[in-house]
Amino acid sequence: MRFPLGSPTLDAAARLMTPFVLLFAAYVVVHGHDSPGGGFQGGVLLAAAVILVKLVRGRPAGWEIGTRTALGLACAGVVLFAGIGVVPLFFGGSYLDYGVPQWLPGPTATRVIGTLGIEIGVTLTVAGVLLVVFDALAAWGEEEPA
Amino acid sequence: MNLPALGLTALVGGVLIHASTGLPAFGDPDSPPSVHVSPRYIERGTAETGAANLVTAVLADYRGWDTLGETAVIFTAGLACLLIVGGGAAWRGEDDR
Numbered sequence A: 001m002r003f004p005l006g007s008p009t010l011d012a013a014a015r016l017m018t019p020f021v022l023l024f025a026a027y028v029v030v031h032g033h034d035s036p037g038g039g040f041q042g043g044v045l046l047a048a049a050v051i052l053v054k055l056v057r058g059r060p061a062g063w064e065i066g067t068r069t070a071l072g073l074a075c076a077g078v079v080l081f082a083g084i085g086v087v088p089l090f091f092g093g094s095y096l097d098y099g100v101p102q103w104l105p106g107p108t109a110t111r112v113i114g115t116l117g118i119e120i121g122v123t124l125t126v127a128g129v130l131l132v133v134f135d136a137l138a139a140w141g142e143e144e145p146a
Numbered sequence B: 001m002n003l004p005a006l007g008l009t010a011l012v013g014g015v016l017i018h019a020s021t022g023l024p025a026f027g028d029p030d031s032p033p034s035v036h037v038s039p040r041y042i043e044r045g046t047a048e049t050g051a052a053n054l055v056t057a058v059l060a061d062y063r064g065w066d067t068l069g070e071t072a073v074i075f076t077a078g079l080a081c082l083l084i085v086g087g088g089a090a091w092r093g094e095d096d097r
Helices: A008-033 A039-057 A067-091 A109-140 B003-020 B032-049 B054-062 B064-085 B088-092
Strands: none
Touching (some): A008 A039, A008 A109, A039 A109, A067 A109, A067 B064, A109 B032, A109 B054, A109 B064, B032 B054, B054 B064
């Protein structure tokens, strides 16, 4: 994406929208427990915010999240998910049985935290993969660097 | 033509098609999943998982394995896209086109 679509109007609109898209992404992930939403949807919103900035301002923008960083995020998401699943094994539970450690009072409090953790893992993976796909497609049409 | 392979495929396909006639009708309220799995999730899902959203209760808790697999599938799809579409050049920091 050597030639961003930027113009003062687009720039102002993107600046206005981006924080709200990011906030909504966080809301969809965290509140997915009690309302429609969750990791997959939140991840898409997160990636959409970064892609919007990249489209408008060119590749180095978007918090400089390149292919390597995005792939790292995706890896971290899968590892986080699988890692949280391992924790209950040390407390006599089954794999992915988040409620077994009973760190917090209440019958389901620890389970809710575990569920939130794996949702964050899903979010990172989805967002990372979408950014990888965007970067791969955007690089395809790129001109030879001089 | 590979006749043994064709015969084996036809045999397995025939067995599967025959077995599919024994499945409950689509949406049958008396099928085993509708009789005890779904009511159990609906009645005790929120109490057992702490999730008011039943979709999250099933997706992230009861069927956590499934979701872990889905996440791995998405990750694999991203890797495949990178390999096929040509992000490899960007990855190595060179341009070999």
